[in-house]
Amino acid sequence: MHTPDPQPGIRVDLSELIEMRHRVHEVQLFSTPARRSPLIGLHHSKLRGRGVDFDQVRVYQAGDDVRTIDWRVTARTQEPHTKLFHEERERPIYILVEQSPRLFFGSALMFKSVLAAQAAALIGWAALGHNDRIGGLVFGDQEHHEIKPRRSKQSLLQLLSRLVRANQALSPETPLNRDSFGLALRRAREVLRPGSLVVVLCDERTLGDSSEQQLILLARHTDLLLLPLSDPLDHLLPAAGLLRFAERGARLELDTHQADLRQAYREQGEARQARWQRLAQKLGVPLLPLSTRAEMVEQLREHLNAQRPRKQP
Structure with a gap:
């Protein structure tokens, strides 16, 4: 099968995701005997007791x-x-990563779909280096592809290959399935054993009542790491005059010179961010939002530095 030539920032290829293994040392996602990650709580499942x-x-x-x-x-x-x-060091880490037309967009450094793929690859290589079992679910609006967690490089490569295939198939013409995120979360609840770590990489806009309830149920038996993805245009509409949008025959025109329109748009974006923050606080899980505005590893470093306990003077 012929693979289209990679388009940096728009599409990903397998070599790009494999190369992410060289950047694992730049971010302390998992603890080692010498260094403790700010995400140390993710390594101590509520259900494991004293360990085995x-x-x-x-x-x-x-x-x-x-x-x-x-x-x-x-x-x-x-x-x-x-x-x-x-505690048993090896644990299942399940990367739930979205590749839907919802993510096939970007106004800054890259498309959100590329950002999701890069972050999934980095976390996957970090987990493998930490001796954890790695698997996951690549989900879109039409198909879900599942890789069972195993402690092998082959398992991670299978996941990355599925991710690349889904990314290469993205098109703005693909019909949207509004509940694809909820379906993926339900599948994760069915297959994951208690004590697993679920890494969620999805569009910030995909969180709704159904998917939020699924995340609450999933958090009862697994640990969660939430990484909602966004683009600057998800939060702020520029005063660029009349903008025309088209999607499968439907058309929309917006006059962005209207201050009240831009204000309402900004408030919607802020409400989405606040909803993720409330959910993370309710569940007591880390929230590491990522944006296409900046390089992914740099953003993760900033989040982890912010979570490090400050030394008392």
């Missing part, structure tokens, strides 16, 4: 759980000893 991996034995201390006493060592040394456990 035995770490070491030490002398019993006041406050230790008596159920963890190592009776063999205690009998041998005649001094109470307790077992220490650490």
Whole structure:
């Protein structure tokens, strides 16, 4: 099958997404023994308890759980000893990434669909380097493509290949399915085991009542990382005179010199941002919005630096 020549910022190809592995070190998404990520909470599932991996034995201390006493060592040394456990490091990470006509737009550095693909690739390579199982769901308005989480480079490459294929097939003429996001979230709830981390990359405008309820249900058994995507024109309409829009035979004209129109447009954008913020606060999950206005890795770095605890003077 012939693949169209890549159009930087408009389309992605597989080599571009594979190259994202060289940028993983620029962003501390996951903790290592030497460095703790500001997203450390994502590595400690509410459902895992004390974990499953035995770490070491030490002398019993006041406050230790008596159920963890190592009776063999205690009998041998005649001094109470307790077992220490650490959380299982490997976990399923499921990247839910949108590639719909809704994202096939951009007025700044790139299309939103390209931004979504780049972020998914970076997070995927970071997860693989962290020894996690990686999988995901590429969803659009017509098709969903699912890759089951596995701890293998091949699994990630399958996900990226599906992502590129969906990206290359995008067209503004594709009919919109308003509930595609909700359908993808329902599928994630069906297949994911408790304790998984779900990374959500979708258009900022796709959050509605149905999808919000699905995210709330999904958050009961999994950890979430929310990355809504936007373009500057989603939030601010320039005073550019009469603008004409067409979509599958429908036409719309807007006189952007009207101040009240631009104000109403701006308020709609602010309301969408506020809804994501309220949802993230309600669920207690990280919110890292991304925009086509700036380079993706730079934006992630800014978000993570903002979440680092400040040192007391």
